[in-house]
Amino acid sequence: MLKKDQFQWTEESKVAFEILKAAMCQALVLALSNFTKGFCLETYASSKGIGAILSQEGIPVTYLSKDLGPKQMDLSIYEKEYLVILMAISKWMHYLEEGSFIIKTDHEALKHLLEHKLTTSIQKKGLTKLLGLNYVIQYRKCRHNLAADALSRRDKNEGELRQLTTIVIIPTWVxxxxxxxxxxxxxxxxxxxxxxxxxxxxxxxxxxxxxxxxxxYGYTPPTMTWSTDSRVADIQKLLQERDTMNTILYEQLDKAQQRMKHYTDKKRSDRVLQVGDEVYLKLQQYKQSSVALRKNLKLSARYYGPYKVIEKIGLVAYKLQLLENSRIHYVFHISLLKRKIGEKVVTSRDPLEVNAEGQLRVYPLLVLDKRIVRRNKTSVTQLLIQWVNFRPENATWEDFNVLKS
Structure with missing residues (x-):
């Protein structure tokens, strides 16, 4: 082609040039936003994802595509369609807060959104986000909302690949x-x-x-230092100013640390225990989620014991002689210990019984009473149950059929 008289401008070359020129001169796929015109928000929610498109005069400005989490997948279709509207408005609030815009959704019930009663948490949350915006919700059939529908149905392999990238690989030797x-x-x-x-x-x-x-490795890691010497005067001046600022910064940080330490030490006391001393142990209240008991642990015991100190580890840690069936570590910081004073023993229960996951074990211990109540024109047998790890005054009435199942 570079040789003399080898290139010829034919009719095919002219057509190809015109096609190339037209492609270079045409508008981009995503248009630039024009705030003098109104926006149109198209939304769609599928079973596993959501999709939204923000456009002007039929040309997309930006788009949103996101997978739903396990908790969001369990929502109803009404809540999913409502959720995608809230997420899109939150993401593109800088586009929509100034003027009016149209929301197009394939869920016809959302067209009467402002007339619904606020019965769910997502409706109450959405009311605060949509407050003050100038919008109109229009119903669009699913077959006309194909673009947002495609964005909501992301590739399954893509999601699996994303999950694989978050897996932590531990070497076999570790x-x-x-x-x-x-x-x-x-x-x-x-x-x-x-x-x-x-x-x-x-x-x-x-x-x-x-x-x-x-x-x-036979040596300590080297400390990285910067030299302040340079042949260029401006660079040397800059390095010296930086060192001066670092020195001032370190001094101010040290003063702030000392000031915080001064006020914190006012609330501290110097406590030292000896081997053989008896102490009370402060334990965090266990949480249980397997059984929905109407029980508040706020007023439960904070200290348990007393237990004997059998070893001192370091300056601020002690090893205690706990019960054999205890499932907690036997070394505690001194801030969790309180010395037993005198011969009188303050009554406190042993640590609560927990499972291998650290959750409070709750199951029926005794049946204290029985009654029959009327519910929906039928007789229901209820039992007064005392639960393990709780006192008799914390017993609750439970349905016999529920306990039996």
Whole structure:
């Protein structure tokens, strides 16, 4: 083609040039927004995703495509269609808050949105987001809403690939090392101490399930420093100003830390326990979600015991002699301990019985009473149940058929 007289401008070349020129001169797929004109919001919600398109005069300005979470998949179709409208308006509020716009949805019930009673949480939430906006909701049949429909049905393989990218891969050798610690008493003791000590002052560190020795490489990691010497005067001046600002910053941070420490230390006390002392243990109240009991744990016991201190670990941690069936660790920070004073023992229950997941075990212990109540013109037998880990005054009436099932 570069040789002399090889290129010829034929009719085919002219047609190809005109096609190329027309393609280069045409508008882009997404148009630039014009705030003097109104916007149109098209929405659609499928079983597993939502889609929305913001357009002007039939030309799209931007679009939204998102997968629904497990909780959102259980919503009704009305709530899903309402949800996609709220999410689209929240995302494109800077486009819609100034002028009027039209919302087109394939759910006809939403056309009378302002006339509905606020019965669900999503309706109450949507009322605050739509308040003050100038909009009109129009019904569009599903077969005319194909673009938003396609955005709501994302590729299944794409979602699975996204989930694979979030999987944390643990090497096999790390798992083998973690398993080897279970039968090594020295390693277990070292991990317990490192959980209490400041690891910067010890020879060993424990992170990501592996014990590491600081002297493994024979030297400490070098400290990165910046030189303030330069042959260029402006650069040297800039470096010196930066060091001056860093010095001032460090001084101000140190003053702020000391000021916070001063006010915090006013509420602290220097407590030291000895081996053989008896202490009360402060435990966090357990939560249970398997049984819907009408029970408030706010007024339950905060301290349990007393228990004997059998070992001091470091400066602020102590090992206690707990019950054999306890499912909690036996090393505690001193802030969770209160010394027992005198011979009188304050009555407190043992730690509540929990399962392997740390949740409070709740199941019927005793049947205290029985009654028959009328419900929907039928007789219902109810039993007064005392639950495990709760006192008799916290017993509740439960239906016999529910307990039996």
């Amino acid at each position: 798992q083998e090392v973690e398993q080897s610690y279970q039968n090594d008493l020295v390693a277990i003791e070292m991990i317990t101490q490192l959980a209490v000590f400041v690891q910067d002052t010890t020879e060993w560190t424990y992170s990501k399930g592996v014990l590491r020795n600081r002297d493994l």
